[in-house]
Amino acid sequence: MLLEIKNLHANVEGTEILKGINLKVNAGEVHAIMGPNGSGKSTLASVLAGKEEYEVTQGEVLYNGKNLLELSTEDRAREGVFLAFQYPVEIPGVSNTNLLKTAVNEIRKYRGEEELDSMDFLSLLKEKSKLVELDSKFLSRAVNEGFSGGEKKRNEIFQMAVLNPTLAILDETDSGLDIDALRIVANGVNKLKTKENATIVVTHYQRLLDYIIPDYVHVLYKGKIVKSGGKELAIELEEKGYDWVKSDKAEAVV
Amino acid sequence: MSTTETQKIEELANKEYKFGFVTDIEADTIPKGLNENVIRQLSAKKQEPEWMTEWRLKAYRHWLTMEEPKWPNVKYPPVDYQDISYYSAPKRKPALKSLDEVDPELLDTYKKLGISLDEQKMLAGVAVDAVFDSVSVATTFKSKLNEMGIIFCSFSEAVREHPELVKKYLGSVVPYTDNYYATLNSAVFSDGSFVYIPKGVRCPMELSTYFRINAANTGQFERTLIIADDNAYVSYLEGCTAPMRDENQLHAAVVELVALENSQIKYSTVQNWYPGDKDGKGGIYNFVTKRGACRGTNSKISWTQVETGSAITWKYPSCILQGDNSIGEFYSVAVTNNMQQADTGTKMIHLGKNTRSTIVSKGISAGRSNNSYRGLVKIGKKAEGARNFSQCDSLLLGDKCGAHTFPYLEINNPTAQVEHEATTSKIGEDQIFYLNQRGISTEDAVSLIVNGYCKEVFKELPMEFAVEAQKLLSISLEGSVG
Ligand SMILES: Nc1ncnc2c1ncn2[C@@H]1O[C@H](COP(=O)(O)OP(=O)(O)OP(=O)(O)O)[C@@H](O)[C@H]1O
Ligand SMILES: [Mg+2]
Secondary structure (H helix, E strand, C coil): CCCEEEEEEECCEEEEEEEEEEECCCCEEEEEEECCCCHHHHHHHHHHHHCCCCEEEEEEEEEECEEEECCCHHHHHEEEEEEEEECCCCCCEEEEEHHHHHHHHHHHHHHCCCCHHHHHHHHHHHHHHHHCCCCCCCHHHHHHCCCHHHHHHHHHHHHHHCCCCEEEEECCCCCCCCHHHHHHHHHHHHHCCCCCCCEECCCCCCCHHCCCCCCCCEEEEEEEEEECCCHHHHHHHHHHHHHHHHHHHHHHHC | CHHHHHHHHHHHHCCCCCCCCCCCEEEEEEECCCCCHHHHHHHHHCCCHHHHHHHHHHHHHHHHHHCCCCCCCCCCCCCCHHHHHHCCEEECCCCCCCHHHHHHHHHHHHHHHCCHHHHHHHHHCEEEEEEEEEEEEEECCCCHHHHHEEEEEHHHHHHHHHHHHHHHCCCCCCCCCHHHHHHHHHCCCHHHHHHHCCCCCEEEEEEEEECCCCCEEECCCCCEEEEECCCEEEEEEEEEEECCCCCCCEECCCCEEEECCCCEEEEEEEEECCCCCCCCCCCCCEEEEEEEEEECCCCCCCCEEEEECEEEEEEEEEEEEEECCCHHHEEEEEEEECEEEEEEEEEEEEECEEECCCCEEEEEEECCEEEEEEEEEEEECCCCCEEEEEEEEEECCCCCCEEEEEEEEEEEECCEEEEEEEEEECCCCHHHHHHHCCCCCCHHHHHHHHHHCCCHHHHCCHHHHHHHHHHHHHHHHCCCCC
């Protein structure tokens, strides 16, 4: 098993946001997490990535058999956890290329691999930018600075492509993307899919799941997974909204 | 910044200064104290002509009438000027022809710093006049420069070999009455560099000097004079780093630049003196007067500085834009960490018509440090059409440090155009988290952000210097963050 979340509870500023999450993800799988605004989807993603302001009060997370919660944020990333942010931050003065070069080499160092030289690195960038059809001018621009909403999202997937994670968590990567961009980004994600890695996509819309076909769909509501199912669950949600799962939540299955 | 982030920053602040070591070279030192006799002795040791001795004495007598300035936004215990030895020179005073003759201890010191002369020699186009303590001990590339009529030598040598040039320009930009520290320097200056680029000559290589402060308790009083004659060009690099020690060391240098018609002087500094331990103990006091005069029409002077060291920095590289259409530029990165204090900035004095100046100042404060920018833009009555653009940015790391901006404007001509922009920002926790999530440690993340923030200044530095500057920036913020 790649990821196992057991009874995960987490607080932010004293308020409990995650109230006992259970989730198992195997290598090769795609999981979709849906749920109303404020239900805790991004919080779950941040806790998995290691954001310090979220305090885990109960439960555990195993990643490749290791206790994920014990690792620093950067070590989780070096172990192959990638988070495509819902709101990617701007980092003025730091070019995309520079960020990725540092990131790639830090990850390689951690894994005991040799650093990439500039030539190899640039050809890696070229190859991956084609995958998400990212214009090369974005490589030299400062990270996310002045990027449009959709460009930021595409850039997140570009970074994912370069870093080649084992567990990718995409937090509403589809929101803000136009129809063509959505297809391109989804295709990119599909091309990166292997038997060894897994993807968790957080989304509000069934549309994305037409492109990235999930093996499982989970509904997160008030800090708990209240319903899980196959890809048809997403279609049902699209039609009926969340009310029926809310009232249904007594029968929550995990 | 969250408390955990701040804690991390504080933990990192406990690292030690990387370049802290003392070289054991016997020094020939005049006993501590300052009086006319000491000045005569010093002048005699340097075999100076009578006019030089007299100039020093005039300065000394004037200094006695002056009071130490209190206005910079810095605090430090009073300096005991009688407790300083005003002359120190390596005992073996060799006339060196090659590196083999240099004291191996010294070479070793350079090697520890990663700036061995061997390396320097190989660095394409860099002539190195290595100033060790107060006396030059090695000079390279000299003959090539000689062929072009370029003079690049120690100040002492210039006094002996080129007295007419020294007499003409010494004190012409920074008079011996200028300010407390400059006047003290005029009385007791030890050595430094002298550069003269003759008419129409473009100096083909970066001229570079590495200064080191070495003998304990020796105040450093460097004196540098650079003259670019009509249509000449020179790029000069000054870099330094000093060994760790316990007592505060006073450094009061004077740099004078003279740019004649159509000439250009580019002066770049990377300053990395010992800043003191995390409580500020033992750091260097750096009170420097740097000023350039654009005397000729269409002349240009650019100051680029990266200031990472010293316990206290008090420094305002300035330009006097006398010639019509002359240009002054100031690009600065000043980093303060732990207990460091910096009060730095520039003065742009517009006197000629259509003179232009640009100021880009990037202050970075970390730890409990204080970083002040103080800039004066003065437009004279006759400076028709003068323009200035100033940009002063401050970046704060942590929440115990301070940044202050004091822009002064004096505009006496209505046609002047003056623009000032200022920003203060903090490194955001969400930026750090984003970079952490990409596998980058907090230290490296801060280093990336800070280097990005300073890019506008770094791009003004010559290539090899820019690399060194980035390294120093990382080392000096390592104490706090990156
Ligand atoms: N730093 C914080 N301080 C206070 N409350 C927070 C913080 N972070 C999250 N919350 C709260 O936690 C709850 C869950 O937020 P989260 O961002 O995880 O929701 P979400 O499911 O991702 O919603 P959306 O679909 O709108 O993105 C919200 O009520 C939010 O206001
Ligand atoms: Mg969210």
